[in-house]
Amino acid sequence: MSNEVFLRGQDITRRWGGLVAVNQVSVTLERNCIHAVIGTNGAGKSTLINLLSGEIALSGGSVELLGEDVTAWTQPRRARAGLGRSYQRNTIYPSFSVFENCRLAAQATHQKGWSWWQRADRCPVSTEAARDAAHRAGLDKLLDRTAGMISHGQKRQLEIAMCLATGPKVLLLDEPLAGMGAEETERMLAMLDELRPDHGILLVEHDMDAVFRVADQITVMVNGTVIASGDPDFIRNSSEVREAYLGEGH
Numbered sequence: 001m002s003n004e005v006f007l008r009g010q011d012i013t014r015r016w017g018g019l020v021a022v023n024q025v026s027v028t029l030e031r032n033c034i035h036a037v038i039g040t041n042g043a044g045k046s047t048l049i050n051l052l053s054g055e056i057a058l059s060g061g062s063v064e065l066l067g068e069d070v071t072a073w074t075q076p077r078r079a080r081a082g083l084g085r086s087y088q089r090n091t092i093y094p095s096f097s098v099f100e101n102c103r104l105a106a107q108a109t110h111q112k113g114w115s116w117w118q119r120a121d122r123c124p125v126s127t128e129a130a131r132d133a134a135h136r137a138g139l140d141k142l143l144d145r146t147a148g149m150i151s152h153g154q155k156r157q158l159e160i161a162m163c164l165a166t167g168p169k170v171l172l173l174d175e176p177l178a179g180m181g182a183e184e185t186e187r188m189l190a191m192l193d194e195l196r197p198d199h200g201i202l203l204v205e206h207d208m209d210a211v212f213r214v215a216d217q218i219t220v221m222v223n224g225t226v227i228a229s230g231d232p233d234f235i236r237n238s239s240e241v242r243e244a245y246l247g248e249g250h
Contacts, residue, residue, distance in 0.1 A: 094148025
């Protein structure tokens, strides 16, 4: 069902001294929904992802993941509970194969400290999770390729595959289309559509054409504050949004 809430941030705030980087931002991610966050550079979008993922502590507000208050949880604990994220820059292991990158990500979730005598690369659970994640990300034919040698777009797909290998319900994706050509962008948007039914996805992105094609909900941030939030038609027709960000041509 589409109204099942997977992640909810309420009045999220982050201050550094006198600077308020994120100011009482509320955002909800539902199953089968892609929620895009847009805004100019410095609007607080990546900081918002860092706060939701637990990488940065909140100065105020709360975060709820799959019905549980996780405000005080660390990033690893949130990840184990079903939250995956990607970064603006690739965070893959370039000297390892595509499959090994996925397997290592899966292994972090399916740890077996008691099986110290068993080779980690022979763990059937991690291996299956890795292959499934690579398949969902469209990387079946690249499993044996060295990750550092694949294309930029494929590296972005691999980073999402590594997220999927951990079995998340929530995906926080920070500019997954950055630096992509038209063909790579189409492939990524198709993948997001395929992931949509089983996940709640927050997408930070500068490619407005892609955002309006794929997003169900859009939140617009300026200087750490939300100035508008709603469906794509509402955002497209908002004079405040056009003036602050999109420009009259959109």
